[in-house]
Amino acid sequence: MKQTTHHVIPHILERAILVSLVTQKEKRNEFLTEYSLQELVALAETAGVQVLETMTQNKDAKDSKTFIGKGKVAELKLRLEELDGNTAIFDQELSGAQVRNLEAALDVKIIDRTQLILDIFAQRANTREGILQVELAQLSYLLPRLSGQGKNLARLNGGGIGARGPGETKLEMDRRHIRDRIDELKQQMQEVVRHRVLHRERRKKAGAFQVALVGYTNAGKSTILNQLTHADVYVQNQLFATLDPTSRNLKLPNGKEIILTDTVGFIQNLPHDLIASFRATLEEVLEADLILHVVDSSLEMHMEQMNIVNAVLKELGARDKEQITLFNKSDLCVTTEGQMDAAEGEFLRISAFNEADLELIKLAIQEKLVSDSKWFRIPANKGDLIALLYRVGEVLETDVDGDDMLIQVRVNAGDYAKNAYLLATYEDNGQVEEGATV
Ligand SMILES: Nc1nc2c(ncn2[C@@H]2O[C@H](COP(=O)(O)OP(=O)(O)OP(=O)(O)O)[C@@H](O)[C@H]2O)c(=O)[nH]1
Ligand SMILES: [Mg+2]
Incomplete structure (x- = not known):
């Protein structure tokens, strides 16, 4: 059990205990579930939550009523009281009934991993497209979790996670209103998507070679875009710094220009509603002639992260795209031959802060461009x-x-x-x- 700060930090809405349930099935992948909980801590902190401690339960299967077992619920209640916590965040998706039962038993706000990720996206969204996509994802997530007709969303009115974001005033609606709002959002999205498609077609007509930076969140995608094109995309050592794709021209050593696009980062258990809602944005990846898969090779977990990114690419239908893997942050680590074996196709070992490495990236793109002709x-x-x-x-x-x-x-x-x-x-x-x- 990890002990963290216990004193109350002013202006922080949520003081949370983070809970993970490891079932028999997940046990086979213990490394991933342990890492997932660490990641949940980072996600919570990114969302502005004060993390009090983490708690794990090993169990054959989840409890349909309270997700974790009865005894664990009692233990959690005690710890929340002792640490003056007001929130419990679960690393797995909860059903509507589980949320209500846990709320009744614990009398604190209950959040799950998906809601937390959606909340971070809501805080980050600042383009019309991003804002629409996040609200759509939040409502799609919420809808099946409302019980009964006309159940109001009183628990969301206190502010903080689950109540933030573009739809916050609209969230005090019953199911029917939510459904109407979803339809409305989908219509507005169509307009945005039409614009994006037009824009994309224009680029395509111009014959430009398109390269997409793809990878796990915090791998260094935006840094590489900034370094290569002198763009000023927001870079931060935090999860999901980037939400909207940014495209910039990049001149290659042979004088040819290509278009380089920075995209939203991936994470394990990326919420399904989010992928569906962000399809328009993620389609930038499908349009690319070449994918630069950025990996933070300084992390012990980087192989797993690579596999997760490749799995999401597959889900998007972008698995057959040409890829160059960029093992980034080489300044922080020694990369071994074995690590490189996992890369599919070509790879480069780079640091985004090394000028010579940036040249190597440009040359590698140039080579692809020429071999494509x-x-x-x-x-x-x-x-x-x-x-x-x-x-x-x-x-x-x-x-x-x-x-x-x-x-x-x-x-x-x-x-x-x-x-x-x-x-x-x-x-x-x-x-x-x-x-x-x-
Ligand atoms: N030491 C080192 N740090 C790097 C390197 N590349 C990026 N970083 C740092 O890694 C952090 C994340 O970088 P970003 O460029 O924001 O990562 P990203 O992939 O765009 O992340 P998201 O937008 O959150 O998905 C920042 O603190 C960067 O300064 C590198 O080659 N070496
Ligand atoms: Mg970024």
């Missing part, structure tokens, strides 16, 4: 095809060979397919001389 050999009498090549993709390099023009293009698959009958015969595979390559 085709060469065409256009005879002098087919000059009209050159204009077409500029339309079906991004021209990377041109050269002259006798009367022929050699053109390297990163083609947009769709545009190229439509024109393949004109262009395919002019594809030039491997006949390019040295010096003509980038």
Whole structure:
């Protein structure tokens, strides 16, 4: 049991004991559940909660009424009284009935991991899209947890977690109102999504190579974006510093520009309602030509984090994207060969604060960009095809060979397919001389 601060800190709403239940099933992955509880402490602190102590129960299965067992509920009640706690935060998702039963037994505010994460997102949201997405996720989470028709949400009126966020005034509504609000939010989201899709299509039309920074929260994604593009994205040693995607142009050593996008971080047990609500944002990842998977290699847990990120990518349908793994924060640790074996495909060992490493990242992107392209050999009498090549993709390099023009293009698959009958015969595979390559 971890003892932490017991004196009352003014201005802090929640003084909480954090509770985790390890069932037989989860026991197989003890390392992960232990780490999950540590992460819950970090999440709670990020949300502005004073963490009093943590508590774990090992049990065959969860209790359908109170989640943890009767004896553990009594122990928790005692500790909350002793430490003057007013909140219990559970590391796993609770049902509506479990929340009500625990509230009745303990007479404190009951929060679960999902609610805590949603609360942090609510605090961070500052774009219209982000705000809509968070409210949608919060209400979708809340709806099935309300009991009976017209049950009011009095327990949410005290402020703090569960009551914060864009929808806080709206939360005093019954189910029907919540349902109406969800519909309304979905409609507003459609408008935002339409904008985003338009924007994305414009970028795609422009033929730009798109690279997404993806990874576990706090891995260093925003730092890398800032370092590479001199953007000023918020960087903080905390979970979920970034919520909205930010895109910036990045010039590669060969002079070509690509678009680099920073995205929201992942975490284990990322709430399902959140993934669903954030689909529009996460689709940035699906649009990318290349994923830079940022890993905080200074953490003991980094392999597990990598696997979690890959699992979420799979869920999003982005598993087959080309990936370069960036083992970041190398300045803090010695990375072993064994650690690198787990990376899928290519990897680089870097520190976001090392100039030479930043160059390596740019070169690695450049290499992907070039390997993604085709060469065409256009005879002098087919000059009209050159204009077409500029339309079906991004021209990377041109050269002259006798009367022929050699053109390297990163083609947009769709545009190229439509024109393949004109262009395919002019594809030039491997006949390019040295010096003509980038
Ligand atoms: N020592 C060291 N610290 C780093 C490095 N890269 C990032 N950091 C630190 O790690 C912390 C998190 O960095 P962010 O860039 O905010 O991480 P992120 O992946 O964007 O995190 P979220 O937006 O919360 O998902 C900050 O305190 C950074 O200064 C690195 O290479 N070395
Ligand atoms: Mg970030």
